[in-house]
Amino acid sequence: MTSIPREPFRRITVMQGETRVSDDPEVVMTTILGSCISACFFDPFAKVGGLNHFLLAEPGHGGTDAASMQRYGVYAMEVLINAMLALGAARASLRARIYGGASMHDGLRDIGAANAAFARRFLKDERIMLVGEDVGGHDAKRVEFRPTLGLARCRTAAERTIVAYRPRMPSSPVSTGDVEFF
Numbered sequence: 611m612t613s614i615p616r617e618p619f620r621r622i623t624v625m626q627g628e629t630r631v632s633d634d635p636e637v638v639m640t641t642i643l644g645s646c647i648s649a650c651f652f653d654p655f656a657k658v659g660g661l662n663h664f665l666l667a668e669p670g671h672g673g674t675d676a677a678s679m680q681r682y683g684v685y686a687m688e689v690l691i692n693a694m695l696a697l698g699a700a701r702a703s704l705r706a707r708i709y710g711g712a713s714m715h716d717g718l719r720d721i722g723a724a725n726a727a728f729a730r731r732f733l734k735d736e737r738i739m740l741v742g743e744d745v746g747g748h749d750a751k752r753v754e755f756r757p758t759l760g761l762a763r764c765r766t767a768a769e770r771t772i773v774a775y776r777p778r779m780p781s782s783p784v785s786t787g788d789v790e791f792f
Contacts, residue, residue: 624648624663627680631660631693632757639755642767643710645722647683647729647745648753650707651690651738652760653699659757660694662686666721668728683728691736704738709753709764711745722746 624630624641632639639661641648652659664686680686695701711726726745733740742762744751750767 629662647710647725653703657758658699707742
């Protein structure tokens with residue numbers, strides 16, 4: 611009787627608006643990013659790490675409810691820090707890596723660059739050492755993070771094809787009975 615080999619790692623997928631932390635050496639956290647940012651925090655001494663995935667840096671001037679706050683970096687970063695401290699990490703030992711922040715749509719506001727700038731500013735203001743990053747570009751990224759070791763791998767998820775859209779207009783209106791198409 612042959613046994614099925616056991617995969618050495620337990621994968622946890624982190625979706626937009628989520629934060630996960632772990633002190634389990636068999637955990638690998640994964641996420642896929644476009645203009646969003648994921649911050650991977652780890653404490654090399656406590657062997658604790660975590661990953662968040664946020665859509666926008668900060669809410670606008672309108673009111674936001676508690677459920678929508680999960681989309682914002684200002685909230686996601688604090689949740690990640692607090693969850694790590696609850697697992698025994700020391701704030702002074704935290705290290706960070708940031709990923710994502712792609713410019714996914716030509717001609718529109720570069721949300722990815724704003725998200726990356728927010729993440730860098732937050733880390734600087736909170737005195738958390740940034741030890742690695744892969745932000746910007748035009749392609750989606752797939753991140754795998756080993757939280758207890760602080761190791762991360764970031765790969766391009768798919769090549770982006772830029773398609774210029776030009777509506778085709780017929781040279782003359784087409785008429786059929788009482789309905790005119792143009």
